[in-house]
């Protein structure tokens with residue numbers, strides 16, 4: 287019997303550590319690195335790390351190939367680049383490489399050199415952890431010897447890279463934790479169910495309207511959280527009107543299920559979405575802004591939508607969406623989409639270009 291945390295719990299702990307600015311230790315077969323999220327690395331901690339550095343153990347800043355493209359850095363590792371730190375690199379240098387906010391006003395960050403030799407698996411893991419912590423996808427990585435002793439003596443979380451890597455593409459099982467009746471404007475016969483993942487991550491919600499027949503296709507929507515659109519009535523996107531129209535249609539039909547998935551900003555989190563909006567104010571479109579930050583166009587994992595539908599007893603849907611990726615995911619995870627129900631509401635002068643970009647670059651159906 288042991289009370290030791292398993293790899294899932296260690297990964298959850300590592301995410302929390304990185305968000306606080308604490309380093310984590312990632313160990314591989316032949317090497318190990320100390321990894322810090324670029325975004326939360328404090329001046330003091332960088333000073334401590336520099337003081338601890340041993341000769342030959344040079345730090346690198348791991349960034350995604352998307353960010354590297356903007357910075358004109360060679361990504362020798364395919365999906366990422368390990369940027370070498372100049373001798374005088376300080377916090378401002380690290381922030382400027384990680385964060386595109388000042389790219390236009392301060393374009394000369396380089397020329398930046400990236401590492402070609404050695405493995406990048408641990409750096410890839412570090413970036414994946416910063417992404418899942420909803421931080422900028424950039425990590426300062428410093429080689430360490432004797433990782434187990436190092437982690438123990440500094441009280442740091444130690445992650446075994448070989449155990450962690452296959453889990454990064456997995457999603458944590460979700461369990462229903464509470465549900466209650468919720469009369470709503472769209473329907474008095476509403477019920478809100480909360481699902482909680484095992485890994486300490488964000489909860490997701492299912493709004494059930496009426497008592498949909500489990501043996502027939504249910505009118506369903508996978509709605510990704512959009513604080514600005516859903517709550518503030520932002521005119522930059524169509525989320526708020528889509529949310530209300532979907533609920534209204536379910537109310538009118540007397541049955542349906544709306545999954546409210548906490549995947550703010552297409553999975554990059556609200557902080558990064560606001561960074562993307564700020565880049566959009568500089569003239570970049572929604573896809574370019576994600577790429578300059580180092581993200582893919584869409585970082586969501588829609589499969590958790592089918593996990594919840596299945597847990598609720600549904601196996602086929604009439605899906606309210608304009609996004610073919612949602613339909614493809616449903617089909618690939620064994621939920622039949624018998625019909626796509628278009629959801630075209632909320633076009634404004636402010637979001638016309640955004641919707642056109644989604645149609646042109648992300649394949650959204652018009």
Ligand SMILES: Nc1nc2c(ncn2[C@@H]2O[C@H](COP(=O)(O)OP(=O)(O)OP(=O)(O)O)[C@@H](O)[C@H]2O)c(=O)[nH]1
Pocket residue numbers: 508509510511512513523525528549550551552553554559562563572576606607608609612644650
């Ligand atoms: N990164 C980023 N996310 C955005 C932006 N505008 C809106 N979002 C997010 O995009 C998501 C919108 O998701 P959905 O409503 O599921 O829309 P969709 O993928 O277009 O699919 P359908 O509405 O089903 O057609 C929400 O998570 C928003 O927060 C943006 O400019 N950048």
Ligand SMILES: [Zn+2]
Pocket residue numbers: 512514515516523524525526
């Ligand atoms: Zn929105």
